[in-house]
Amino acid sequence: MRNNKTTxxxxxxxxxxxxxxxxxxxxxxxADLSGLSAFPLTVPTYKFGLEQERYQTIxxxxxxxxTSLSELLQSFNADPDITANLQASALRxxxxxxxxxxxxxxxxxxxxxxxxxxxxxxxNGYEQLIFDFTKGNSYxxxxxxxxxxxxxxxxxxxxxxxxVMEQGHNAKLALGVQRAIESAISLRSLNKGDDYEMIYERKxxxxxxxxxxxxxxxxxxxxxxDVIAIHFERPxxxxxxxxxxxxxxxxxxxxxxxxxxxxxxxxxxxxxxHPVLKRRKPHYGTDYAAPxxxxxxxxxxxxxVQISRTRGNGKFVKIKHDDTFTTQYLHMSxxxxxxRRGDWVNQGQTIGYVGSTGLATGPHVCFxxxxxxxxxxxxxxxxPMGKPLPEHLIEEYxxxxxxMLELLDYDYDAVLDGLATKEEVDKEKS
Ligand SMILES: [Zn+2]
Numbered sequence: 144m145r146n147n148k149t150t151x152x153x154x155x156x157x158x159x160x161x162x163x164x165x166x167x168x169x170x171x172x173x174a175d176l177s178g179l180s181a182f183p184l185t186v187p188t189y190k191f192g193l194e195q196e197r198y199q200t201i202x203x204x205x206x207x208x209x210t211s212l213s214e215l216l217q218s219f220n221a222d223p224d225i226t227a228n229l230q231a232s233a234l235r236x237x238x239x240x241x242x243x244x245x246x247x248x249x250x251x252x253x254x255x256x257x258x259x260x261x262x263x264x265x266x267n268g269y270e271q272l273i274f275d276f277t278k279g280n281s282y283x284x285x286x287x288x289x290x291x292x293x294x295x296x297x298x299x300x301x302x303x304x305x306x307v308m309e310q311g312h313n314a315k316l317a318l319g320v321q322r323a324i325e326s327a328i329s330l331r332s333l334n335k336g337d338d339y340e341m342i343y344e345r346k347x348x349x350x351x352x353x354x355x356x357x358x359x360x361x362x363x364x365x366x367x368x369d370v371i372a373i374h375f376e377r378p379x380x381x382x383x384x385x386x387x388x389x390x391x392x393x394x395x396x397x398x399x400x401x402x403x404x405x406x407x408x409x410x411x412x413x414x415x416x417h418p419v420l421k422r423r424k425p426h427y428g429t430d431y432a433a434p435x436x437x438x439x440x441x442x443x444x445x446x447x448v449q450i451s452r453t454r455g456n457g458k459f460v461k462i463k464h465d466d467t468f469t470t471q472y473l474h475m476s477x478x479x480x481x482x483r484r485g486d487w488v489n490q491g492q493t494i495g496y497v498g499s500t501g502l503a504t505g506p507h508v509c510f511x512x513x514x515x516x517x518x519x520x521x522x523x524x525x526x527p528m529g530k531p532l533p534e535h536l537i538e539e540y541x542x543x544x545x546x547m548l549e550l551l552d553y554d555y556d557a558v559l560d561g562l563a564t565k566e567e568v569d570k571e572k573s
């Protein structure tokens with residue numbers, strides 16, 4: 144556990160000294176001293192783009208294993224609305240709600256304040272996620288980074304994860320490779336001897352290795368068929384995911400949970416004993432428990448069709464995704480400010496916050512999943528895949544795909560001949 148406390152006073156004193164030395168050198172090389180009084184005695188020093196002299200304490204701590212984003216943010220005892228806004232804004236830039244164990248975060252606190260003005264989390268060696276507690280928003284700051292593309296390959300031993308780790312790679316790469324293909328093939332169905340290749344990024348700052356970046360492409364051969372996943376990202380079009388050779392989205396159009404990382408406190412159960420009503424009553428939803436104020440996200444893109452409140456459901460939001468699927472989120476403390484019926488929301492967009500309004504024993508979201516007008520257990524459903532690439536990006540995607548296939552040294556015609564159809568993949572998965 145690291146714990147560096149630096150007082151701004153010490154820093155300011157050191158800087159003053161430097162400035163005086165500087166002035167002295169200037170003085171010895173020039174006869175004119177009249178400008179000396181105008182010479183600046185302190186110049187601000189910056190850490191993560193923040194002016195250090197403004198803060199009384201700048202303290203660096205380490206993330207403890209298993210800490211979630213919301214736990215970290217709540218530990219600063221800021222205004223709950225600010226904390227909730229920070230979390231919502233950070234979820235747009237973080238890959239996961241769990242923070243990386245042992246990575247540093249730094250508190251910038253002004254004299255006389257209990258709550259820091261800024262907290263800077265460093266998920267890796269080249270980016271910082273900066274939480275601005277004065278405004279309730281967050282932003283990513285990146286250093287001058289160069290990216291190398293590396294090639295790796297291996298053969299599945301006990302499982303894919305272990306094989307990647309046995310090649311001397313780290314968990315981030317193993318996780319990235321799994322994520323790239325897990326929607327296309329069941330990882331548990333892989334056999335010993337299945338082989339794979341991966342193209343991945345390595346980030347460098349001033350020539351120093353700062354770790355693995357994105358997994359750009361994976362080729363996995365299973366039962367003489369190839370699964371190929373190519374990463375493609377166009378943030379301005381809301382595109383960031385893995386696509387197959389035909390340009391079809393390889394990820395699910397539905398997230399499994401409206402509160403990523405939250406535990407299921409009560410499953411969908413048609414014979415459940417109701418904890419508040421004290422009698423048997425079917426539970427048509429899946430409950431996810433999380434602290435009050437935790438953001439609730441829409442599991443898929445769609446249109447807000449209802450924002451309402453009833454005695455049993457409390458405050459809730461209902462979203463229609465297409466002609467088949469609608470989702471509903473109950474017991475919210477509140478919905479997102481300014482959201483109205485008829486608004487369009489994206490997958491993963493925050494729509495409200497966990498609460499316990501209505502019939503609820505504690506803070507949780509009761510997630511209701513409607514299929515053709517009936518409430519079903521979403522965890523049992525065959526769900527549609529993510530949205531396809533927009534027409535205007537398909538050519539760009541194909542160019543990216545071909546670059547990756549070249550890096551994989553792939554025989555394109557052979558790939559097309561050996562390409563598993565979606566039906567074959569589905570059959571193998573079930
Ligand atoms: Zn429920």
